[in-house]
Amino acid sequence: MTKSPDQAFANLSPDEVLNSIEQFGLRCDGRMLALNSYENRVYRVGLDDGSSKVAKFYRPARWTDEAILEEHAFTQTLAELEIPVVAPIVVDGHTLLKTDKFRIALFENRGGRAPDLEDFDQLEQMGRFMGRIHRVSQTSNFEHRPTLDIDSFGHQPRAFILDNNFVPPELVEAYASLTEQLLKEAAQCYTRAGDTTLIRCHGDCHPSNILWTDNGPHIVDFDDARMAPAVQDLWMFLAGDRPDRTAGLDAVLTGYTEFCDFDARELHLIEALRTLRLIHYYGWLAKRWDDPAFKMAFPWFNTQRSWEDHILSLREQAALLHEEPLSWFG
Missing domain, CATH: 3.30.200.70 (Phosphorylase Kinase; domain 1)
Structure with a gap:
């Protein structure tokens, strides 16, 4: 057969x-x-x-x-x-x-190590790297790849989780009400940002996809490439508390703007995009849960503890959505 x-x-x-x-x-x-x-x-x-x-x-x-x-x-x-x-x-x-x-x-086959997000010289160099990429990104659009938006990264994974009964019954109300409110607040972030430009982005620019060598960074795995605001490829480089993230942002954008303009209105989107990533991640795990490889790689997922921790993370994220966006005076 x-x-x-x-x-x-x-x-x-x-x-x-x-x-x-x-x-x-x-x-x-x-x-x-x-x-x-x-x-x-x-x-x-x-x-x-x-x-x-x-x-x-x-x-x-x-x-x-x-x-x-x-x-x-x-x-x-x-x-x-x-x-x-x-x-x-x-x-x-x-x-x-x-x-x-x-x-x-x-x-x-290329080697390398993850970048040091506490090294501002590396952050500035990654900014230059992404600025070069985005300068090319702006020359045309994807026609066959999707857009990162609140529906595909928020409403759809949330609905899949709830429709397929992944959340333990006693946590359903907490998850449903919290994610509903978070998505409303994420939409408000988009409203405050206004009509920002979508460009071809890597889409999943976390440090594991940046390989650092003595000659600087190179980037792998464009599998999630899609149309998105430019800041989607930058915000995952920012780590630590608010002063650290602010200093990191300044370093990244100092390098980035050597090659590409940056619309400061997109700073309103950072916590909205982080919120969507949190919701989408659990939706992705749920959608792939029938794949045996996922059960082996993520044995903690779909346990009572994992959903409790996820809801706690979402509550912490709710607080960040209420903060003023990071400042940049470039």
């Missing part, structure tokens, strides 16, 4: 990984390491010549071919401009490779 794409993806074996890659003319030496990715399946694979590549096996039905190719074209454009991103490898004229079961992209 032929497996469905979802079944084949869920049961992807080491032999299938290596055999799939060898269909494109690469000879594997048997070395393989699963990397820290859950939405897709990502592996570092050794080749006969002693080198290694990173192979991404795309989750079925998450993105259309057009959306994947749009992301690939964006990162290739950045790489051609010598902006340090990890773009997909072209094999026989294609970046999206297909077997009878899988869609695959291959990447050069």
Whole structure:
């Protein structure tokens, strides 16, 4: 019996990984390491010549071919401009490779460490890095990829969680009422920001997707690339208490504005975007909970304690939504 794409993806074996890659003319030496990715399946694979590549096996039905190719074209454009991103490898004229079961992209294996968010020199350098990327981002829009908005990152994951009874019964009212209020307040943040511009963003620019080397940063995993306000690619670099975040913001934007203008009205969106990320994260885990890989990677999820902790985090976030936005005097 032929497996469905979802079944084949869920049961992807080491032999299938290596055999799939060898269909494109690469000879594997048997070395393989699963990397820290859950939405897709990502592996570092050794080749006969002693080198290694990173192979991404795309989750079925998450993105259309057009959306994947749009992301690939964006990162290739950045790489051609010598902006340090990890773009997909072209094999026989294609970046999206297909077997009878899988869609695959291959990447050069790049190393590095997470940036130090307490090092203002690094923050300024990351600002310059993102400013170079966003200068290119502004030249055109995504046509096949979504927009980060309150509906897709807030209302939809909230509804999925509630409709599928993930929250323990005694916590449902607290979760439902709190998230409803948070989304109203997030909408008010958007209103205060006004008509800000949406650009092509990395979309998931947390420190783990920035690899720091002696030559500076390079960025990986544009899989969540989408239209968003520019600050979406900046706010996750800010850590610590309010004075620390303010100083970090100044460092990031000092570098950023060397290459790209920044609309200070978007500072109203930082806590709204953080709120949406919190809600979306639990919705993402809930939506993928039937995938055995998620139960192995996130065994704490969907327990009484995890929902209590999540609600506590959301309450803490509610307080931040009421604060004045961070100041920047650039």
